[in-house]
Amino acid sequence: MSIDYDKIFDDALKNLRHEGRYRVFNNITRKKGEFPKAIYNNHFGVKSDVTVWCSNDYLGMGQNPNVVEAFINAVNLVGAGAGGTRNISGTSNYHVELENELSRFHKKDSSLIFTSGYIANECALSTLARFLPNSTIFSDENNHASMIEGIKKGNSNKKIWKHNDINHLEYLLKNTDKNSSKIVAFESVYSMDGDFAPIEEIINISKKYNALTYLDEVHGVGLYGLFGGGLSQKLGVQEDIDILEGTLAKGFGLMGGYITAKSNIIDVIRSYAPGFIFTTSLPPSLAAAAIASIRFVRNNNNLRESLYERSQKLKQMMNNKNLPIIENKSHIVPLLVKDPKLCKEISDILLNDYSIYVQPINYPTVPKGLERLRFTPTPLHDDEKMEHLVNSLDKIWMSLKLSRAA
Numbered sequence: 525m526s527i528d529y530d531k532i533f534d535d536a537l538k539n540l541r542h543e544g545r546y547r548v549f550n551n552i553t554r555k556k557g558e559f560p561k562a563i564y565n566n567h568f569g570v571k572s573d574v575t576v577w578c579s580n581d582y583l584g585m586g587q588n589p590n591v592v593e594a595f596i597n598a599v600n601l602v603g604a605g606a607g608g609t610r611n612i613s614g615t616s617n618y619h620v621e622l623e624n625e626l627s628r629f630h631k632k633d634s635s636l637i638f639t640s641g642y643i644a645n646e647c648a649l650s651t652l653a654r655f656l657p658n659s660t661i662f663s664d665e666n667n668h669a670s671m672i673e674g675i676k677k678g679n680s681n682k683k684i685w686k687h688n689d690i691n692h693l694e695y696l697l698k699n700t701d702k703n704s705s706k707i708v709a710f711e712s713v714y715s716m717d718g719d720f721a722p723i724e725e726i727i728n729i730s731k732k733y734n735a736l737t738y739l740d741e742v743h744g745v746g747l748y749g750l751f752g753g754g755l756s757q758k759l760g761v762q763e764d765i766d767i768l769e770g771t772l773a774k775g776f777g778l779m780g781g782y783i784t785a786k787s788n789i790i791d792v793i794r795s796y797a798p799g800f801i802f803t804t805s806l807p808p809s810l811a812a813a814a815i816a817s818i819r820f821v822r823n824n825n826n827l828r829e830s831l832y833e834r835s836q837k838l839k840q841m842m843n844n845k846n847l848p849i850i851e852n853k854s855h856i857v858p859l860l861v862k863d864p865k866l867c868k869e870i871s872d873i874l875l876n877d878y879s880i881y882v883q884p885i886n887y888p889t890v891p892k893g894l895e896r897l898r899f900t901p902t903p904l905h906d907d908e909k910m911e912h913l914v915n916s917l918d919k920i921w922m923s924l925k926l927s928r929a930a
């Protein structure tokens with residue numbers, strides 16, 4: 525019997541196209557100093573200026589002059605690559621300094637950097653799950669794919685609690701062997717709906733049942749708290765979180781992930797996680813830029829105030845036009861479309877007719893039927909850009925006869 529490999533691959537792609545969720549990457553080149561403007565290179569190779577409305581570089585730090593300068597200076601001093609894994613020739617002063625900076629930033633004993641936030645979650649959770657005897661991980665049902673993969677790989681017991689439902693979490697904790705080890709894993713700001721976790725309650729319940737807390741603050745670091753330490757810092761419970769995970773890619777505008785915790789936890793993951801041990805460390809220049817970015821973001825609370833003001837303003841403008849946004853208290857502005865093909869169509873019209881770039885968000889990133897456009901205003905999206913966006917959406921909503929908010 526012969527296997528028709530081509531047919532298998534082609535069918536898989538045909539299915540995605542049929543469901544309207546075949547992924548098309550838009551070619552968007554950012555221009556230093558002009559954030560959030562960028563150059564869109566369309567499929568015919570024609571270039572045009574667009575405004576980016578869906579970047580996770582929430583504060584524009586990827587183009588901050590201090591950050592760019594730190595990056596270039598480090599390249600000039602030590603070259604482009606790290607030269608090895610952390611264990612074999614790939615630890616530099618920049619890496620050590622960055623980890624120290626992160627520990628100070630979060631008021632924790634110790635920190636560990638990874639090549640991405642995804643890898644940080646996967647490594648930390650899988651290693652903890654494997655390491656702790658007879659362990660159960662309690663995972664919020666809306667947790668990010670990187671946590672889910674880490675939990676799967678850790679191969680411990682797993683219990684999924686209904687999103688943000690502390691009663692369900694307590695029910696599951698209560699019905700788990702008292703003498704087994706437990707980790708409660710959740711996020712502070714859920715990036716697709718923009719809702720917050722009830723962090724204080726989760727901490728209290730976790731303590732009551734002697735569980736460790738693992739908090740993904742990827743969409744919180746740099747953005748919440750007086751010094752940008754995250755939502756847990758804003759709520760004054762930073763020190764009650766056992767393991768905090770963050771990224772250097774969103775609020776800090778770069779690349780890389782980290783965890784921060786008590787020294788012995790960090791040391792175990794440093795010593796046992798294959799995804800940390802057997803991979804080349806971040807370029808030193810990236811670590812240098814990350815240090816500059818963290819310091820800048822920590823010392824400029826006005827960035828956070830401005831992010832909040834801009835996102836509130838955009839929500840209000842969309843509400844005034846009865847555009848069906850999902851209400852939340854965060855900086856994220858999700859606009860519901862509820863259909864994958866329409867979602868892509870609106871995104872294409874915005875890009876081609878209005879020079880607005882927002883990527884459609886379809887299954888499996890969000891559940892089927894909850895497809896949406898997800899806007900991320902930054903301090904650099906001014907009134908003029910917001911008016912252009914909202915007026916363009918209003919016209920599209922009219923011409924396609926889309927449903928409005930009640």
Ligand SMILES: *Cc1c(COP(=O)(O)O)cnc(C)c1O
Pocket residue numbers: 640641642643645668670711715740742743771772773779780781
């Ligand atoms: C983006 C994201 C990650 C992964 O971070 P990267 O640094 O981009 O790999 C982890 N958790 C959540 C909730 C995220 O949204």
